Amino acid sequence: MNTRSEHAPLVHMQDIEKHFGNVIALAGVSFDVTPGECHCLLGDNGAGKSTFIKTMSGVHKPTKGEIYFEGKPMSFDSPRDAMEAGIATVFQDLAMIPLMSVSRNFFMGREPTKGSGILKRFDTDTANEITMEEMRKMGINLRGPDQAVGTLSGGERQTVAIARAVHFGAKVLILDEPTSALGVRQTANVLSTVDKVRKQGIGVVFITHNVRHAMAVGDRFTVLNRGKTLGTAQRGQITPEELQDLMAGGQDLVELEGSLGGTV
């Protein structure tokens, strides 16, 4: 494994195994992410990506293996535990409510308050201000904080979800296929958001099966196949073609690619 020496990893997952009954979903996966890097986790459908990040974010408990968070062994009982420790996950459904305004979504479940006792109330002014500010930092100018999330594009929604995780103190940000349903331009926006987040010293785990998206922002690339890590490569040490081959499990794709004229 190539571990970068300048930073200790934020999260280090060692030989993680996860069995569901007699199905072995993960058969010994090791993975780490350091502050300020974007570590891409690639793999085809069914490779175990989802199971793996759910283990990392506290949804599943590993059958075997160790999770170290900032050097200390950790065991998360729920996603909330992981969130409080600083591991935030932006799942594909984004946990956004289209009918509610951006700022109400932004602070959902964590509303700032002012006043005390019976007069304790939702500090909407602060919420609106922070939302506008955080969104501007991510390069999105909202019409207003009361704009409904339903009116935002897919990429903008993704950005709101990322900005929210960052604002609430994420040290590690797990993005579950953030670009899978987006157009070209929106993908570019999300990738540039990932870059901004990384520059703030947050470790990003970027899950995708699109090699080009991974190459655009990744510092390191780990490929999963059939519940195992096929290896981790530094940026510049691997070509997109090699990554693609690794993901597909080697030979199968070569023939197919020939017939498709290298478009996959």
Place this chain on the structure above:
Amino acid sequence: MATETPTTTDERIKTESFMAGLMKRPELGAIAGVVLVTLFFLATADASMFTLAGVMNFMSPAAQLGILAVGAALLMIGGEFDLSLGSMIAFAGLVFGACVVTFGLPLFVAIPATLGFAALCGFANGQIVVRSGLPSFIVTLAFLFIYRGLSLVGLKWATGGSTQLRGVRDATENDFLARFFSGDAFQGTFTALAEAGVIDTFNNGVPKVPGVPVEILWFILVAVIATYVLLRTPAGNWIFASGGDSNAATNSGVPVRRVKLSLFMLTACCAALVAIITVLDSGSTDARRGFQKEFEAIIAAVIGGCLLTGGYGSAIGAFFGAIIFGMVLIGLSYTQIDQDWYLVFLGGMLLIAVLFNNMIRKRVTGER
């Protein structure tokens, strides 16, 4: 609205006019409805409808319905229904009547007991819905019959065979709490106003309107508190979130179950409050009390801008929705129109409101 100016603006977003912003408020439909209905009756009804006495006349039933409608609106925004509301009125009326007449309890015991009992019933409703994950529509439909049946059985038990329990007025006549839940408030003010010649009086100098019926004050109080909670507290945000997408809300740390349970309890308490007010007012309680009120409350909430799917709506809208109801119910008697048009009118209003809400929802979410 935001006070700062964005550094760059997106050229594809047109600046929103004041009107367009207004069009997105959930309560707009209900306010427009009040205006329309008022114009209609100004044109067709006897002028006495809009005198002080006439206004009190239609505000009184509006208030009784409105207390329910505001509770129902909060619950609908939270993503659930309560069809047992009407039966709950009869059931709470029975409990209240039995407390006062059968057990001879004073009001300061009977009222909290009735509210507490209603909260318990709401809790039962809510627990079943939340734990089973079944639609609240079907669970509370079951309770619509259960509570109505229990009211009948209970009344027969309490009275020895009758379905009406009388004697509430005699039992509460001298109770100091009675005047907060029945009769008219501000009587002194109204007498003074009459003496000053500001409001109409009968020939003997007694004001035609003795005061403001207390249910109107309760109605306003409930609507104001509900609106405040909804728009200005974290709990309000949780209600919108729970109704909008309970899964997303749970993932964001909103205690969805607790929110829904509390809303069921609150709605049942609203029904109990209406029961207490109407039972004290009429001096008796019977098994048909609150019949079909659940539908009227839901209609008022929908007219007020609540979506049937939850996550959107307003308490102040339900307030105006209930006023529309009261105006139409009472207003027709001031006109030459046959009163039975009331039901046609009701259905028509509901249909228009649902179509209108659907349009508003699409505007808000930018759906095409």
